[in-house]
Amino acid sequence: MLLAPALVLLAGLLVWPVAELSLRSFADPAGPLVFYERLISVPSYLQILLRTLMFSAGTALLCLLLGYPVAYALANAGPIARGVILIAVMLPFWTNLLVRSYGWIIFLSPRGVLNEALLWLGMIRQPLDLIYNVQGVLIGMTQIMLPYMILPLYAVMTRLDRRLPDAARSLGAGPIATFFKVYVPLTMPGAMAGLLLVFTISLGFFVIPALLGGAKGLMIAQLIEFNINSSLNWGMASALSVTLLATTLAIFWIGDRWFNLGAIWGIER
Amino acid sequence: MSLRLLARPLLGAIVFAVCAYLVIPTLIVVPISFTQTDYISFPPEGFSLQWYETFLGAGPWRNATLNSFLVAAISALLATVVGTSAALGLHRLPRALARLAIWIVLLPMVVPSIIMAVALYGAFASLDLIGTRIGLILAHALLTLPFVVINVSAVMQKMDWRMVDAARSLGASPNKAFWKVTLPSILPGVIAGLVFAFLTSFDEVVVALFVTGIDSVTLPVQMWNGIRFEISPAVAAASTMLLLLSIFALAAYGAARRVGRSAPEGMNA
Numbered sequence: 001m002l003l004a005p006a007l008v009l010l011a012g013l014l015v016w017p018v019a020e021l022s023l024r025s026f027a028d029p030a031g032p033l034v035f036y037e038r039l040i041s042v043p044s045y046l047q048i049l050l051r052t053l054m055f056s057a058g059t060a061l062l063c064l065l066l067g068y069p070v071a072y073a074l075a076n077a078g079p080i081a082r083g084v085i086l087i088a089v090m091l092p093f094w095t096n097l098l099v100r101s102y103g104w105i106i107f108l109s110p111r112g113v114l115n116e117a118l119l120w121l122g123m124i125r126q127p128l129d130l131i132y133n134v135q136g137v138l139i140g141m142t143q144i145m146l147p148y149m150i151l152p153l154y155a156v157m158t159r160l161d162r163r164l165p166d167a168a169r170s171l172g173a174g175p176i177a178t179f180f181k182v183y184v185p186l187t188m189p190g191a192m193a194g195l196l197l198v199f200t201i202s203l204g205f206f207v208i209p210a211l212l213g214g215a216k217g218l219m220i221a222q223l224i225e226f227n228i229n230s231s232l233n234w235g236m237a238s239a240l241s242v243t244l245l246a247t248t249l250a251i252f253w254i255g256d257r258w259f260n261l262g263a264i265w266g267i268e269r
Numbered sequence: 270m271s272l273r274l275l276a277r278p279l280l281g282a283i284v285f286a287v288c289a290y291l292v293i294p295t296l297i298v299v300p301i302s303f304t305q306t307d308y309i310s311f312p313p314e315g316f317s318l319q320w321y322e323t324f325l326g327a328g329p330w331r332n333a334t335l336n337s338f339l340v341a342a343i344s345a346l347l348a349t350v351v352g353t354s355a356a357l358g359l360h361r362l363p364r365a366l367a368r369l370a371i372w373i374v375l376l377p378m379v380v381p382s383i384i385m386a387v388a389l390y391g392a393f394a395s396l397d398l399i400g401t402r403i404g405l406i407l408a409h410a411l412l413t414l415p416f417v418v419i420n421v422s423a424v425m426q427k428m429d430w431r432m433v434d435a436a437r438s439l440g441a442s443p444n445k446a447f448w449k450v451t452l453p454s455i456l457p458g459v460i461a462g463l464v465f466a467f468l469t470s471f472d473e474v475v476v477a478l479f480v481t482g483i484d485s486v487t488l489p490v491q492m493w494n495g496i497r498f499e500i501s502p503a504v505a506a507a508s509t510m511l512l513l514l515s516i517f518a519l520a521a522y523g524a525a526r527r528v529g530r531s532a533p534e535g536m537n538a
């Protein structure tokens with residue numbers, strides 16, 4: 001059948017390896033849930049899990065805050081302005097993750113472009129602490145994830161029934177009231193899809209926290225890598241992987257049921 | 270009215286700032302790559318092409334680049350054949366089943382890359398595929414499969430299937446109908462998928478970090494080592510070359526999609 005080659009590839013390289021990985025997380029002689037118990041009982045593990053959730057939520061909110069005006073401009077701009085903004089949004093999307101991380105290192109380092117410029121202008125006396133910490137991770141992740149917020153919002157805004165805000169205006173609502181009471185609620189499905197997408201993808205980030213986060217920015221993916229490469233603890237790495245995978249799949253599933261997340265990839269309902 | 274006069278420049282300023290935020294880390298690598306110094310300084314001191322010589326001359330950078338080209342080309346071709354076949358298969362499934370099957374085919378895109386990396390590392394270790402090119406090619410074919418399916422499916426949804434029926438009723442064999450009618454109609458989607466798959470493989474970091482060995486280092490792995498352990502401007506030269514490749518790929522992808530006139534703009538990336 002036509003689907004057979006794809007299914008063979010998926011079975012051999014995804015289902016089997018992930019199943020085998022998952023089994024290792026229950027394979028401690030002391031009991032099946034030993035690794036999971038350690039996950040919540042060891043403070044440093046719990047701290048990293050919570051931090052992963054916080055960073056992902058923070059990234060999602062920052063993306064909404066920064067992405068909403070851009071999506072609005074895209075939906076309402078003329079063709080030339082729209083083209084320029086779309087290039088600005090899509091170019092980084094297509095650029096290697098490492099190129100962008102390296103760019104941030106050049107830009108944000110204590111002796112980097114931004115700090116040198118601000119020092120030279122006399123706007124600061126001490127270099128700002130923008131990298132190898134929480135700020136670094138959030139700046140890097142938000143830049144990477146912004147297109148995932150802007151595109152669903154833009155899609156909703158272009159499909160929006162323009163007569164509804166117009167009706168609100170003609171019935172006497174001011175522009176601010178119209179925007180917040182009519183326009184924003186109408187674009188909520190796009191915002192929710194964007195938030196879920198950004199949050200879920202952010203959970204598994206490895207490259208950005210590893211390069212821009214330093215010790216204060218450790219996330220779950222690095223903890224998995226550490227358990228494999230440094231402490232050779234496959235059981236712990238597997239338990240962390242199963243936790244991350246189950247969370248990711250659950251949110252995608254909910255997102256697809258409630259917010260038609262699949263539409264973002266062109267899957268019709 | 271006065272509010273609108275105030276709101277427009279404010280929106281413009283915000284959108285400009287966010288767009289600058291999006292492109293800064295991508296573009297800043299370009300001037301750095303021409304520096305004369307062997308450390309990073311901004312503005313770059315002097316002008317030299319030495320880092321391009323390091324990148325293009327015989328040595329680890331060139332080997333890694335050639336290896337990446339080889340892996341990306343073969344894995345993208347593999348993913349394109351398997352993915353196009355899968356998209357055709359999905360199209361023939363009953364609707365309810367197709368929806369489930371699409372999610373299964375899209376799984377490689379949904380599962381966090383760190384989990385794919387660790388799972389494949391475990392599986393390849395038991396199959397003796399660590400450090401082999403064939404292992405990485407298979408892994409990348411799996412990871413890029415969803416992008417091919419999405420792009421081909423998008424074109425197929427807009428395609429006029431009566432053309433295929435007409436060819437069949439006029440006596441064309443299923444084989445001939447496929448090569449003469451179906452394939453030419455979906456070709457823009459196939460090419461868009463191929464381009465996307467190539468670039469995705471060429472850029473892939475996390476899985477490559479786990480499954481490559483010293484002899485099969487790809488460009489992203491070489492860059493990773495360059496960023497983590499030396500921060501040399503050679504990474505900037507490599508980044509600039511990658512940026513050029515991205516722009517070229519984006520143009521090719523855009524052209525293919527325009528010909529296909531399919532799927533919502535930029536939504537399926």
